[in-house]
Amino acid sequence: MRFPWNDPRGRFSPVKAVVLAGLFLPAVWILWSMANGSGAAPGLTDIGGVGPGPTGIGGGPALPDRGLLGPAAGSAGGGLGVPAVKEALLLAGLWAIRLLALSLLITPLRVTLARPMIGQLRRMIGVAAGLYALGHLALYILYMKGDIARVLSEIWLRTYLTIGFVAVLILAVLLATSTDGMLRRLGGRAWKRLHKLVYAAALLGALHYFMQTRLEPSEATILAGVLGWAALWRLADARRPQILRKPAGLVMLALAAGLLTVAIEGxxxxxxxxxxxxxxxxxxINPDVFPRPAAVVTLxxxxxxxxxxxxxxxxPRRKPAPGRRRQPRQDIPRTATSGPGGE
Incomplete structure (x- = not known):
């Protein structure tokens, strides 16, 4: 049995072990926030609220603060109230899209840094993104007191929930087929085609995030810009891979990603x-409001x-392969013979 902290040869990998431990930290933070029943966690106030407003696309009012296993107010006394569950719900979704974007950067990082070992982290990070997305959905069901009919009705009626639900379904399929056994069963070519759906999940997840953050979608825009950069990198790698092996090509790609980020936000x-x-x-272009999301993505x-x-x-420079030394030519004396007629 191969553990997730082992390399493909079954040996312990310190890098994979550290990354695996890091992937658990957001879950610890989420559980801590739920146990303490605090208000908005650090960073949540920076993403423009906790629910879509009346003017959002397909929005409607924000999620109602109904009682859930305790008082609705997340007081200092703790308890699993609505603010605690809502906070955990948002944190799980936020880390799902963050890790999804990070997983799409693994291949560009591997190629850019010429470190094949980095490629071993992609599946681990992608699996973590899928698990956080499923946790996001599970917490929403918990928020709705486990009323599945109500959950399905909200998903059907609210556009932003429909988009997010489709993204979670795609990630669930990719999660279920992420094992080596499924890779062998589907075949390498079919497996790769299926897992290209991760880009659709990322696009839908980013749109869902935009519709949640409303008027201050700074982080949503940055994540969308990062996803745009990854898509441009993939396109360039498929059409003109030599461009990505030169700093000038990567600089042009960075500027294109910055412009794309401006277009997305606009x-x-x-x-x-x-x-x-x-x-x-x-x-x-106003230095007084620097840095904007486009500047962050470009930098x-x-x-x-x-x-x-x-x-x-x-x-390290590769040493040339040692070749055979050419033996110096030795002139044979004219008096010597090497044929069958000689002495």
Whole structure:
């Protein structure tokens, strides 16, 4: 039996062990927040509220604070009240989309840094993203007091919930087929085609996140920009892979990802809120409001170009394979013979 902290040869991998431990930290944070019944966790107030408002796309009012296994108020006395469950619900969904975006960056990181070992982390991180997404759904059911009929009705009637539910279903399918046994059963080619659905899940998850955060979707925009960069990298790798092996190509990709991030944020404000997107463009070039999401995505992508150049310069040079030494020619004396007629 191969444990998740082992490498493909079955040996203990310290890197995989550290990453695996790190993947459990958000779960510990979520359980701690539920046990303490505190209000909004650090960072939640920065994502624009906890539910879609009346003007959101397919929104409706925010989730009602109904009683759940205790008082609705998350007081200092603790208890599993609505604020605690709502906070855990949002945290689980937030970490699901974060880890999903990280899993899509593993292959670009492996190629950029020329470190094949990094590729071993992708499945582990992808599985964690799927589990957090399922936890997000389970906490929503808990929030609704386990009323499955009510849950299904809300998912059917509210567009943002429908989108999120489809994303969770896709991740559940990918999670169920992520084992080596399913890889052998489906075959490598079919398995790869199936798991390309991760991009659809990421797109739907990002849209669901946008519709949750409403008027201040900074982190949602950054994650969407990161996903856009990963998609552009994949496209370039399929069409012009040599571009990604040069710093100039990665710099161009970073600038393209920044522009794409501006377009994503502008489209959201134009169609999702009705706010003039030109104000957003001005904000992106205003140093007083730096850094905007587009700047964050661009700088992160430029860092990838810098890491690529650093890895190239510090990589050990391969010594040429030793060849056969050419023996010096020795002239044979004319008096000697080597044929059958000689002495």
């Amino acid at each position: 489209a959201w404000f134009a169609f999702g809120t009705g706010i003039d997107p030109l104000k957003l463009v001005v904000a992106n 992160a992508a430029l860092a990838m170009a810098g890491l690529h150049e650093l890895a190239r310069r510090t990589a």
